[in-house]
Amino acid sequence: MALRTAGVLAGWCAVLLACGVGAQSTGGSQARIEAGVEQLASELAAICPLANPGDQAAFDDCRRALFHDSLLRRRLSTILLWGRPNPKPGEPLKDTTLTQLAPEVWTGLYAPLFMFDGTWTVEYHEGERLYRTRLGAGFRNALAPGQYPYPFWHSARKWDDYQNADTLVFWINPGSGSIVVGQFTNEGRENARINLPVTRPPFDGRWMWTDPDGTMQPQPALFQGLFAADNPYLAQLEPCYRDLANAMRKGHCNDCHVPDNPKRMNRLVLLQTPANAASEIKRLMNAVRKNDMPVDETLLPLEIDAETKAALLQYGAVFEAVVDAAREWERTRSGPR
């Protein structure tokens, strides 16, 4: 008897829960999400409007605005999962390969590559239990190579997917209202094309490089144009990163944590530039300290020699300290950017 009652109660609970979840997708929640998206779409169209896809000044303005206290940045979850739609239509997000990006990296290096026309739609997606919003957008495909976070053209397909994109899709958590996943896609919008295809030279295998005039690239991955030009820690970031990068190379980190995703990670973590490493440095130090990283092909801990581990921790700590100091300086500075 007791068991039967429990069964009946469980049944009711299931019904109540289902109603609770269903209610989120309609009425108040939908209106609240729509109002938020409308506000976001109009901010984006105002600070990153459609422009010539090679216009560096328009890009700089958009980047500065998005990176510093924008509505977009405030709306992002602690990590944004970023990438293209699953090649198989209808596959769930959990089975879709995406890159984990910190808000500072995504708003500084990726989002400003898009320009927004102010159009938007929102609907509740039952399968994901998330709101899906689509924003009309175009991609800046004619900037100098060092303005992209890394050479997207390491894969011709990826570059074409970027330059053909006419829509940004954001997946929004109904409870918190924050954006948890972002994707770029071509939805075949009529007359949406605002750029002519650009062909890039073949990728030479380097995620970072030095221009003939001695400038390290990609510049935004060194926080140039993101942190203030007079940030006293800016110049130290690159040499400190170099030391850490050498240790990471010896520790096999580049076998997996690079943009071409050689090990086909479902949730890729990138470490190949100072900006990427800076946004992951706390997790990086933790993972190395606890011997969680590196791992081998089967994802079991991979033994590294004591010297390499010590170098990772030592150079990692120096880099972490410089990153923290640079951020703190940005936070407390006053005056125009």
Ligand code: HEC
């Ligand atoms: C064989 C591939 C491989 C190698 C080599 C590797 N990683 Fe990873 N790494 C992974 C995978 C897979 C994950 C995701 C693990 C997970 O979330 O369960 C990961 C996750 C991480 C994370 C995120 C951890 C977190 O808290 O979610 C960091 C940071 C990291 N790795 C750093 C490193 C560093 C530093 C090295 C080199 C010393 C390294 N990895 C070497 C495959 C690798």
